[in-house]
Amino acid sequence: MRGRPRNNEKLVVEISSGNLPEKKTLSDRIRDSFSQVPLLAWLCGILVAVLLERFLGDPFTELLGLPKIPALFGALTILRKPLLIPGTMAFLLLIYILPIIIVLRLCGPVLNRLAGWLFNLSSAVSVVIHLGLLYGILYLWSDISGYRLLTLKLTFIAVIVTLSLNVINGYMGEFSCSHPGFMALGAYSASIFTLLFFVDDKVFGSALLPEFLGPFLFPVALIFGGLVAAIGAIAIAVPSFRTRGDYLAIISLAFMFIVKSLIENLEFVRGPRGLSNQPNYVDLPTVFLWTVAAVWIINNFVRSTTGKALNAVRDDEMAADAMTVNTRRTKIVAFLFAAFWAGVAGGLFAHVLRYVNPSTFGIQKLAEVLAMVYFGGLNSVYGSIVGAVSLSLLGEALRPLEIFKWIIIPLLLILVMIYRPTGLIAFKEFNVMNLISPKRRK
Amino acid sequence: MPLLQINNMSHDFGGLRAVNNYNLEIEPGQIRGLIGPNGAGKTTVFNLVSGIYTPTEGDILLNGQSIVGLKPYQIATLGLGRTFQNLRLWRHMSVLDHVKMAQYSKISYGLLGAFFGTPKRRREEAEIEEKAYGLLKLVGVADLADQLVVNLPYGDQRRVEMARALATEPRVLFLDEPTAGMNPEELIQMMEIVRLVHREFGLAIFLIEHRLKVVMELCDIIQTLVFGEVIAEGSAEEIQNDPKVIEAYLGKETIL
Numbered sequence: 001m002r003g004r005p006r007n008n009e010k011l012v013v014e015i016s017s018g019n020l021p022e023k024k025t026l027s028d029r030i031r032d033s034f035s036q037v038p039l040l041a042w043l044c045g046i047l048v049a050v051l052l053e054r055f056l057g058d059p060f061t062e063l064l065g066l067p068k069i070p071a072l073f074g075a076l077t078i079l080r081k082p083l084l085i086p087g088t089m090a091f092l093l094l095i096y097i098l099p100i101i102i103v104l105r106l107c108g109p110v111l112n113r114l115a116g117w118l119f120n121l122s123s124a125v126s127v128v129i130h131l132g133l134l135y136g137i138l139y140l141w142s143d144i145s146g147y148r149l150l151t152l153k154l155t156f157i158a159v160i161v162t163l164s165l166n167v168i169n170g171y172m173g174e175f176s177c178s179h180p181g182f183m184a185l186g187a188y189s190a191s192i193f194t195l196l197f198f199v200d201d202k203v204f205g206s207a208l209l210p211e212f213l214g215p216f217l218f219p220v221a222l223i224f225g226g227l228v229a230a231i232g233a234i235a236i237a238v239p240s241f242r243t244r245g246d247y248l249a250i251i252s253l254a255f256m257f258i259v260k261s262l263i264e265n266l267e268f269v270r271g272p273r274g275l276s277n278q279p280n281y282v283d284l285p286t287v288f289l290w291t292v293a294a295v296w297i298i299n300n301f302v303r304s305t306t307g308k309a310l311n312a313v314r315d316d317e318m319a320a321d322a323m324t325v326n327t328r329r330t331k332i333v334a335f336l337f338a339a340f341w342a343g344v345a346g347g348l349f350a351h352v353l354r355y356v357n358p359s360t361f362g363i364q365k366l367a368e369v370l371a372m373v374y375f376g377g378l379n380s381v382y383g384s385i386v387g388a389v390s391l392s393l394l395g396e397a398l399r400p401l402e403i404f405k406w407i408i409i410p411l412l413l414i415l416v417m418i419y420r421p422t423g424l425i426a427f428k429e430f431n432v433m434n435l436i437s438p439k440r441r442k
Numbered sequence: 443m444p445l446l447q448i449n450n451m452s453h454d455f456g457g458l459r460a461v462n463n464y465n466l467e468i469e470p471g472q473i474r475g476l477i478g479p480n481g482a483g484k485t486t487v488f489n490l491v492s493g494i495y496t497p498t499e500g501d502i503l504l505n506g507q508s509i510v511g512l513k514p515y516q517i518a519t520l521g522l523g524r525t526f527q528n529l530r531l532w533r534h535m536s537v538l539d540h541v542k543m544a545q546y547s548k549i550s551y552g553l554l555g556a557f558f559g560t561p562k563r564r565r566e567e568a569e570i571e572e573k574a575y576g577l578l579k580l581v582g583v584a585d586l587a588d589q590l591v592v593n594l595p596y597g598d599q600r601r602v603e604m605a606r607a608l609a610t611e612p613r614v615l616f617l618d619e620p621t622a623g624m625n626p627e628e629l630i631q632m633m634e635i636v637r638l639v640h641r642e643f644g645l646a647i648f649l650i651e652h653r654l655k656v657v658m659e660l661c662d663i664i665q666t667l668v669f670g671e672v673i674a675e676g677s678a679e680e681i682q683n684d685p686k687v688i689e690a691y692l693g694k695e696t697i698l
Contacts, residue, residue: 297557297558300556300557300558300559301556301557304551304555304556304559304563304567305539305542305543305545305546305549305567305570306546306549306551306553306555306556307556308535308539308542308543309543309546311532311534311535311539312532312535312543314534315531315532315533315534315535316530316531316532318494318514318526318530319526319530319531319532320532320543321493321494321513321514321515321518322492322494322514322515322518322523322524322526323515323518323543323544323546323606323607323609323610324515324518324519324544324545324546324547324610325515325543325546326513326515326546327515333553379534427534
């Protein structure tokens with residue numbers, strides 16, 4: 001009882017001094033201190049962390065009693081051997097969290113000024129430097145183990161596939177199920193291209209072109225795969241875009257199964273046994289550059305007025321038509337465009353695993369891609385990147401749980417659908433200039 | 443030559459004749475009105491002319507060229523702009539994007555520009571953006587350019603729709619009940635905007651209205667449509683005193 005008048009007094013004093021809403025929670029304070037940090041500083045911080053891991057990782061693991069450097073931020077180690085939790089946590093804290101915080105604290109303002117200087121100098125140079133740093137981080141991180149490298153490559157491919165499906169299911173607002181089919185077309189076409197021209201093998205005979213040309217012509221193989229997928233997409237687009245509604249979902253689902261059983265029955269691509277021996281052309285820079293190109297081109301498209309016509313068609317087709325938008329052309333172009341990128345992703349996929357068979361491109365793949373799109377967020381490039389990266393990494397990280405993985409991931413999806421029905425980051429424009437610009441005090 | 447000429451246009455929905463033998467001529471710069479009770483077929487006339495339906499019989503000439511059978515976007519590109527009774531705005535798009543989108547047919551940067559962000563695209567996008575701002579300023583919602591349309595009050599949504607229709611650069615503008623659901627103050631503002639765009643662009647305007655006050659004040663010539671047929675045509679005064687119009691709206695006078 002005695003404390004009460006005092007509290008009142010304090011309140012009065014605060015009001016009179018005019019700084020009443022100064023009550024900040026811890027999370028507010030953390031957010032405040034990080035809101036001034038430019039992307040450049042984050043990248044530098046993470047780069048320091050991966051450098052530390054690269055050069056001090058092994059002594060640290062020995063010191064902390066870990067069998068080896070935790071591959072996916074300790075998730076696998078923790079789930080397999082719970083006794084190693086303290087060691088893994090200490091490793092993460094010492095190698096990742098502390099160095100990043102120190103860099104942000106010490107160099108944040110300097111790097112912010114540097115980011116501003118770069119931005120004013122030339123935004124293109126600034127973008128290239130940011131991408132260079134990102135690549136450096138990924139290179140150092142994935143250099144630790146082959147497992148990391150494979151996971152990273154598959155994650156990049158997932159980003160391309162998710163983004164291209166988002167063009168149809170998010171931006172255009174139709175429901176397409178044919179993406180595994182497009183991936184299959186791309187994967188097989190690109191594989192046939194490279195196997196035919198650059199590899200001596202049993203299926204297609206000896207190489208038609210000298211082997212050293214292979215890496216240079218590999219982009220042609222991928223584009224060829226994408227184009228074949230886009231031609232396949234015409235078969236869906238022409239009949240199903242006369243009207244709106246569920247037709248596309250049904251026709252595209254049928255298309256997926258047709259492609260799968262077609263390949264299973266084609267003996268010249270060895271049917272259900274699949275194609276193997278693809279040349280090892282997809283190293284980290286290749287898949288990184290293709291992903292950057294896909295994000296850049298798709299983002300360009302959806303931000304142009306031509307691309308935004310998709311949103312107009314989705315939200316009200318009759319109004320779009322009355323406002324001079326050629327709705328049918330808009331829909332078909334976007335569908336073929338999305339199929340093209342799915343085909344490119346399929347080609348990359350085949351050359352990362354260096355083996356494809358038709359059963360990879362079935363209903364499970366479809367569920368995976370749809371989950372990434374809807375988890376990340378509709379109508380949003382950010383959303384697709386977040387969705388693809390988080391679900392790919394989560395899928396790997398939860399692997400030790402075996403069957404429970406397939407309970408946890410769907411559960412997460414259900415939660416997202418309940419609390420954010422359009423996905424984590426939906427309806428947000430991906431503006432690279434905002435991303436790389438220096439942060440100003442509010 | 444009239445700007446828009448409709449000759450003996452009829453349309454059947456199955457066995458129901460929704461519009462029968464409809465004729466219309468609009469000269470450049472004219473404002474004409476179409477009134478009639480609910481279900482008379484007024485919006486059907488609009489949908490027939492703008493290409494959403496194809497008339498069963500008859501011909502429609504825009505600037506001397508037949509537009510029967512063309513797609514709605516082609517008719518819109520030829521210079522027939524329209525608004526909708528129930529707005530039909532795009533709910534996930536910003537006000538500015540609405541007005542930019544309506545200039546779709548003027549974009550010439552093609553797919554290459556859309557994919558790679560060429561300088562030509564940047565220039566064209568800047569041009570249509572500037573024009574969009576101009577139109578938004580004209581109808582008085584330029585300060586809301588970045589808002590999503592769903593967040594706007596109803597009167598402002600109507601203004602955005604008007605700016606969007608103007609962005610297609612129409613020669614004839616069809617307004618489908620532009621003052622539906624408006625309070626008296628918004629109604630007067632809307633009439634001001636219609637007068638303003640008429641003056642500013644020298645447009646021919648054809649409007650459907652339920653409120654006689656609006657048609658009487660704005661229109662040069664008014665048609666009355668009942669059960670798909672024009673029963674009266676003339677100036678505001680003539681229409682007001684026409685016994686057939688009074689009958690259609692109020693019923694026959696019977697002396698007990």
